[in-house]
Amino acid sequence: xxxxxxxxxxxxxxxxxxxxxxxxxxxxxxxxxxxxxxxxxxxxxxxxxxxxxxxxxxxxxxxxxxxxxxxxxxxxxxxxxxxxxxxxxxxxxxxxxxxxxxxxxxxxxxxxxxxxxxxxxxxxxxxxxxxxxxxxxxxxxxxxxxxxxxxxxxxxxxxxxxxxxxxxxxxxxxxxxxxxxxxxxxxxxxxxxxxxxxxxxxxxxxxxxxxxxxxxxxxxxxxxxxxxxxxxxxxxxxxxxxxxxxxxxxxxxxxxxxxxxxxxxxxxxxxxxxxxxxxxxxxxxxxxxxxxxxxxxxxxxxxxxxxxxxxxxxxxxxxxxxxxxxxxxxxxxxxxxxxxxxxxxxxxxxxxxxxxxxxxxxxxxxxxxxxxxxxxxxxxxxxxxxxxxxxxxxxxxxxxxxxxxxxxxxxxxxxxxxxxx
Ligand code: XIL
Numbered sequence: 188x189x190x191x192x193x194x195x196x197x198x199x200x201x202x203x204x205x206x207x208x209x210x211x212x213x214x215x216x217x218x219x220x221x222x223x224x225x226x227x228x229x230x231x232x233x234x235x236x237x238x239x240x241x242x243x244x245x246x247x248x249x250x251x252x253x254x255x256x257x258x259x260x261x262x263x264x265x266x267x268x269x270x271x272x273x274x275x276x277x278x279x280x281x282x283x284x285x286x287x288x289x290x291x292x293x294x295x296x297x298x299x300x301x302x303x304x305x306x307x308x309x310x311x312x313x314x315x316x317x318x319x320x321x322x323x324x325x326x327x328x329x330x331x332x333x334x335x336x337x338x339x340x341x342x343x344x345x346x347x348x349x350x351x352x353x354x355x356x357x358x359x360x361x362x363x364x365x366x367x368x369x370x371x372x373x374x375x376x377x378x379x380x381x382x383x384x385x386x387x388x389x390x391x392x393x394x395x396x397x398x399x400x401x402x403x404x405x406x407x408x409x410x411x412x413x414x415x416x417x418x419x420x421x422x423x424x425x426x427x428x429x430x431x432x433x434x435x436x437x438x439x440x441x442x443x444x445x446x447x448x449x450x451x452x453x454x455x456x457x458x459x460x461x462x463x464x465x466x467x468x469x470x471x472x473x474x475x476x477x478x479x480x481x482x483x484x485x486x487x488x489x490x491x492x493x494x495x496x497x498x499x500x501x502x503x504x505x506x507x508x509x510x511x512x513x514x515x516x517x518x519x520x521x522x523x524x525x526x527x528x529x530x531x532x533x534x535x536x537x538x539x540x541x542x543x544x545x546x547x548x549x550x551x552x553x554x555x556x557x558x559x560x561x562x563x564x565x566x567x568x569x570x571x572x573x574x575x576x577x578x579x580x581x582x583x584x585x586x587x588x589x590x591x592x593x594x595x596x597x598x599x600x601x602x603x604x605x606x607x608x
Contacts, residue, residue, distance in 0.1 A: 253295075253587040253591065255595065256295050256296055257296040257297070257580070257591065257594055257595055257598070258296055258297055258298035258299075260595050260598045260599055261298070261552070261598045262298060263598075263603075264598055264599075264601050264602070264603045264604060265550070265603055265604030265605060266544070266549075266550045266551065266552070266598060266601065266604060267298045267299050267336070267550060267551045267552070268296065268297060268298060268299070268551075268552050268553070268554075268594065268598070269297040269298055269299025269300055269301065269335070269336070269338070269551070269552075269553045269554070270293060270296070270297050270299075270300065270301070270553055270554045270555070270556060270557045271300075271301050271302070271303040271340075271513065271553065271554070271555045271556050272284055272289075272293060272300050272301070272302065272303060272326065272556075272557075273302075273303045273304065273305070273561065274302070274305050274322040274323075274325060274326055281561065282303070282556055282557075282558060282560070282561025282562075284326065284329045288585050289557065289558065289561075289585070291585075292557045292558065292581055292585060293333075293335075293557060294333055296557070296580070296591070297335055297557075298335055298336060299335060299336045299337070299338060299551060299553060300326065300329075300330045300335050300336075300337055300338070301337070301338040301339075301340045301512070301553055302322075302323055302326050302337075302339075302340060303340075303555070303556070303563070305322040305323045305326060306323050306339055306340055306341070306376070307340070307341060307344060307349065308343075308344065308349075308350060308351050308354065308372070309349065309350070309351045310322065310323070311323065311376070312351055312354070312372070313351070314353055315353060315354070315361065315363060315368060316363075318375060318376075320379060327380065327383060327384075331383070336385050336386075337383065337384050337385070338384065338385070338386045338387070338388070338512070338553065339376070339377075339380070339384040339386065339387040339388065340387075340388040340391070340436070340512070341387075341388040341389070341390070341391040341436060342372065342373050342376060342377075342387060342388070342389045342390070342420055342424065343369060343372070343373070343389065343390045343391065343416070343417070343420045344391040344392060345390060345391060345392050345393040345402050345404060345407075345417070346391075346392050346402065346404065347402075347403075347404035347405055350404065350405065350406075354368075354405060354406070355405055356405050357405040357406060357409065359409050364409075365406040365409045365410055365416065366410065366415075366416070366419065368406070369406065369416050369419055369420055369423075370419055370420075370423050373389070373419075373420050373423040373424050373427065374423055374427055377423075377424060377427035377428045377431075378427055381428070382428070382430065382431070384428075384431065385431055385432060386431060386432035386433075386434060386469075386510070386551070387424055387428065387431055387432070387433055387434060388434050388435075388436040388471055388512065389420050389421050389424045389433050389434060389435065389467075390417050390420055390421070390435055390436070391436045391437070391471075392436070392437050392438065393417055393435070393437070393456065394437060394449055394452040394453050394456060395449075395452070396438065396440070396445040396446070396448070396449040397445055397448075398448070398452070399448040399449055399451050399452030399455075400452060401413070401414065401452075401456075414456070414459060414463075414465075417456075417465075418460075418463060418465045421433055421435075421460070421465050421466050421467055422465065422466060424466070425466035432468045432469055432508070432510075433466055433467055433468045433469070434467070434468065434469045434470070434471040434510055434512070435453075435456070435457070435460070435467050435469075435470055435471065436470075436471030436473065436510075436512055437449075437453055437470075437471065437472075437473065438473050438475065439453065439470070439472040439473060439474075439498075440475075441476070441491045441494070441495040441498075441539075442479065442487075442491060447494065450498050453470070454498070454501055454502070454505075457470065457502060457505050457507060458505060461505055461506070467507070468507070468508055469507055469508035469509060469510050469548075470502050470507050470508075470509055470510070471510045471512040472509060472510065472511050472512065472543070473512055473513040473555075474511045474512065474513055474514040474515070474539065474543075474552075474555075475513055475514075475515055475517065475555070476514070476515075476516055476517070476535060476536075476539055477516055477517030477518065477519065477520060478516075478517070478518055478519070478520035478521040478531070478535070479520045480520065481520060481522075482520070483531060483534075484531040484532070484533075484534035484535035484538060485534060485538070487535055487538075488534075488535065488538030488539065488542075492538075492542065495542060496542060499542070499543075499546060503546060503548045507548070508548045508549070508550070509543065509546055509548050509549040510549070510550070510551050510552075510553075511540070511543055511549065511551070511552040511553065512553050513553065513554075513555040514536070514539075514540075514552060514553065514554045514555060515554060515555040515556065515562060515564060515578035515579060516532045516535060516536060516577075516578045516590065517564055517568050517576065517578060518531075518532055518570070518576060518577055518578065519568055519570050519571065519576070522572070525577070528577055529577060529588050529589050529590065530589050532577060532578075532588075532589070532590050532593075533588070533589035533590045533592065533593035534593070536590050536593040536594060536597070537593040537596055537597050540552065540593070540594065540597030540598075540601075541597055541600060541601075544597055544598065544600075544601035544602070545601070545602065547602060547604055550604060552594070552598075554579060554580055554594075555578075555579075556578075556579050557579055557580055557581050558579050558581045558582070558583060558585055559575060559576065559577050559578060559579045559581070559582050559583045559588075560582075560583035560584075560585075562576060562578045562579055564576040564578045580594060
């Protein structure tokens with residue numbers, strides 16, 4: 188919780204991280220996690236029939252059923268693994284729990300779910316005065332029926348393009364005011380779900396990567412272009428959910444270009460939360476990583492490691508926990524055979540997670556979808572060679588890829604956390 192003093196864990200120094208990671212010898216550090224209180228870790232129910240029993244067309248049947256469970260491996264280290272999932276009426280061929288083959292992957296590997304879109308304003312706010320919770324209700328009921336925890340994404344996506352139509356260009360004279368809108372939204376959503384959602388992405392993407400400054404949107408323009416609505420969202424969330432983990436979530440690209448400016452802007456925001464005593468527990472690092480400039484995975488990791496660790500050190504030094512909230516790999520910049528792409532994606536994920544999980548403050552890792560078949564990157568970032576992206580732990584036919592094993596390997600290599608979360 189953020190209203191306690193900053194954590195003073197014996198987290199590894201930057202130099203120790205670099206040395207251990209370079210030597211490939213990250214081993215158990217012991218000690219408590221820096222986590223906010225989210226209760227004991229719950230394993231999903233075992234799924235003895237991991238191979239789907241129904242095979243509706245056109246959904247494919249997996250040809251290989253992987254052993255173990257990613258979440259079980261994570262849980263053995265006091266950590267959690269999960270994924271985004273969508274609601275869909277298409278059922279039989281959707282990245283949804285309504286698709287039995289997709290559900291089998293979730294139930295095998297996930298201890299946590301997050302709704303890919305179904306809790307966003309666009310989904311639940313048809314107007315300034317109305318709510319529609321039906322899809323998220325269904326998703327939460329599913330998660331609970333499988334003993335999976337649920338994250339909430341997101342109470343306030345700060346990007347105006349992601350506002351529902353009625354909220355874009357919101358008028359200064361409209362009722363409710365933007366202050367009442369934001370407060371009312373956070374109150375209403377959290378009150379409805381109470382402790383059933385253990386961790387909230389309260390605010391998403393408030394810093395403009397191009398400038399490192401706060402973004403401007405139709406609400407912030409009416410509120411004075413300052414952090415007041417962001418602070419209000421967190422304060423309201425804490426009042427409504429005193430035991431939930433409250434997360435500021437953002438891209439946190441670990442590369443060059445705009446990324447250093449963006450990271451500096453996020454650090455400023457995080458420092459400001461502490462200075463104003465705004466209750467924020469963790470930085471959500473989306474983890475949409477990828478290949479750029481023809482670099483191999485090893486080159487990508489090596490070229491980013493030092494700056495990234497310096498950033499993560501600064502974040503945890505402020506007393507924040509870390510959550511990898513949306514892990515996937517854009518392999519647009521990686522050519523070669525499928526086998527080469529998949530192997531390098533796995534190497535990239537292992538390198539990325541080795542760094543993240545070397546922090547005891549990083550307990551939870553969520554993939555942004557389990558199967559390449561339904562990844563948002565297929566439409567958001569299509570490859571120029573026309574072949575589908577391969578961003579997820581399973582391929583489009585629900586066969587486990589090297590990326591899944593890389594996630595397991597990273598959890599296995601990570602320091603164990605105690606249950607003192
Ligand atoms: C994406 C979804 O995956 C898409 O289906 C949707 O069309 C747009 O949003 N960062 C976030 C997520 O915080 O909410 C985004 O999800 C991906 C980028």
